[in-house]
Amino acid sequence: xxxxxxxxxxxxxxxxxxxxxxxxxxxxxxxxxxxxxxxxxxxxxxxxxxxxxxxxxxxxxxxxxxxxxxxxxxxxxxxxxxxxxxxxxxxxxxxxxxxxxxxxxxxxxxxxxxxxxxxxxxxxxxxxxxxxxxxxxxxxxxxxxxxxxxxxxxxxxxxxxxxxxxxxxxxxxxxxxxxxxxxxxxxxxxxxxxxxxxxxxxxxxxxxxxxxxxxxxxxxxxxxxxxxxxxxxxxxxxxxxxxxxxxxxxxxxxxxxxxxxxxxxxxxxxxxxxxxxxxxxxxxxxxxxxxxxxxxxxxxxx
Numbered sequence: 595x596x597x598x599x600x601x602x603x604x605x606x607x608x609x610x611x612x613x614x615x616x617x618x619x620x621x622x623x624x625x626x627x628x629x630x631x632x633x634x635x636x637x638x639x640x641x642x643x644x645x646x647x648x649x650x651x652x653x654x655x656x657x658x659x660x661x662x663x664x665x666x667x668x669x670x671x672x673x674x675x676x677x678x679x680x681x682x683x684x685x686x687x688x689x690x691x692x693x694x695x696x697x698x699x700x701x702x703x704x705x706x707x708x709x710x711x712x713x714x715x716x717x718x719x720x721x722x723x724x725x726x727x728x729x730x731x732x733x734x735x736x737x738x739x740x741x742x743x744x745x746x747x748x749x750x751x752x753x754x755x756x757x758x759x760x761x762x763x764x765x766x767x768x769x770x771x772x773x774x775x776x777x778x779x780x781x782x783x784x785x786x787x788x789x790x791x792x793x794x795x796x797x798x799x800x801x802x803x804x805x806x807x808x809x810x811x812x813x814x815x816x817x818x819x820x821x822x823x824x825x826x827x828x829x830x831x832x833x834x835x836x837x838x839x840x841x842x843x844x845x846x847x848x849x850x851x852x853x854x855x856x857x858x859x860x861x862x863x864x865x866x867x868x869x870x871x872x873x874x875x876x877x878x879x880x881x882x883x884x885x886x887x888x889x890x891x892x893x894x895x896x
Contacts, residue, residue, distance in 0.1 A: 625714050628707065628723065632730045635703045635856065637667070638696055639734045644668025645692040646743045648685070654812065655742035664741055700858040707856065711849045720844045724834065724851065731830060731855040735823040738865035739816070749868040750782040753814035755790050755797055756804035766790035766797060778809050796870055818868035825872040826864040830855045832879040839886055 643664045655661060674681065675688045711723075754771040758764050762774050771777060771786040780786055790797060799821070807813035833854045837847040854860065864872040 625710055625719075625723070627710055628726060631703055631707045631710065632726055635700065635707070635730055636733050636737075638700050638703065639737050639858075639861075640664065640667040641671070642668070642693060642696040642700070643737065643741045643743070644671055645689040645696070646741065646745075648673070648689045649693060650743045650745050652742065652744040654815070655744065658740065658742055660740040661742040664737060697858055704856050704858060707852055708849055711845060711852065714845075720848070723848055727848070727852050727855050728827075728830065731827065731861070732823075734856070734861050735826060735865040738861060739819045739823055741866055743866065744815075745862075746867045746869065747782055747784050748870075749815050749818040750779055750811075751785045752796075752800045752818055752868075752870065753779050753803055753807070753811075754783040754786060755792075756800035756802070756807075756814075758790075759797065759801040760804040761809070778811060779814070782811065792870065796873070799873075815868070819865055822864040822868045822872050825876050826855075826860065828876050829872065829879055832876070832883060836879065836883050836886060839883070839890070 645668065647661075647665060671692050672688065674685045675691070676684055677687045678684045754777075755766045757777055757779055758766040758769060758771055758774070761777070762769075764773070767790050770789055771780055771783050774780070785791070803814055803817045807817055830851060834847060834851045837850045842850070860872075863869050
């Protein structure tokens with residue numbers, strides 16, 4: 595009896611010991627599936643240039659050396675699907691369908707990339723993945739910067755403010771660009787009869803654009819497009835720093851960084867539209883980072 599009790603207790607002890615052992619940690623593997631997703635994202639960004647150019651192309655950018663190269667990849671897309679009897683309307687509808695379809699595909703690739711990071715452990719190769727996110731954002735951004743299309747002429751509105759300050763020595767809060775009928779940017783400024791609608795910090799940037807660009811119209815467009823790309827990249831860095839400083843896991847940092855960096859509309863509006871909203875987002879993110887820094891330093895508790 596004593597031997598049986600001893601054997602039983604030994605079995606229970608070994609069972610307890612095995613159950614108390616920590617589970618085998620899951621091996622973190624580099625998500626190689628990210629490479630084809632990144633390639634598809636860049637190729638689709640290239641493909642969208644052709645229908646975008648047919649919808650909103652401009653002679654101002656048609657002579658660029660990069661124009662023919664960027665339009666080559668999308669040349670395989672049909673120009674007219676014969677959707678209506680009117681040829682012009684049919685071509686416009688065709689280009690609109692192609693543009694919206696490619697943008698939808700870009701969002702699908704974007705969502706699949708986020709889902710890949712959400713489902714996999716990405717502690718391994720964290721820095722390489724961050725680098726790939728940056729490479730994808732830079733390439734896609736440069737494609738939009740050099741694209742021979744013009745969805746918005748806001749860049750020339752900003753340039754008009756700079757011309758008023760530097761070239762004409764006037765105050766844009768009181769004087770519109772239409773007060774100077776010989777200014778070369780006047781025909782391109784959609785707000786030429788309106789006074790400045792932005793704060794002094796943005797007007798300083800506009801004034802600097804005139805110091806750099808002078809009276810060359812094309813220079814202004816590239817100034818604000820490259821500024822949009824630069825601020826977009828600054829925002830990517832700020833998102834990464836904020837999440838890291840917040841103590842988030844590497845996977846969360848990658849998801850948050852990718853969520854901003856590869857957003858197709860953010861890239862389109864920042865780098866092709868050259869809107870100043872990207873700079874406003876930079877100010878917001880800087881405010882969040884400074885608030886987080888002050889909170890961690892217990893600045894708010896003193």
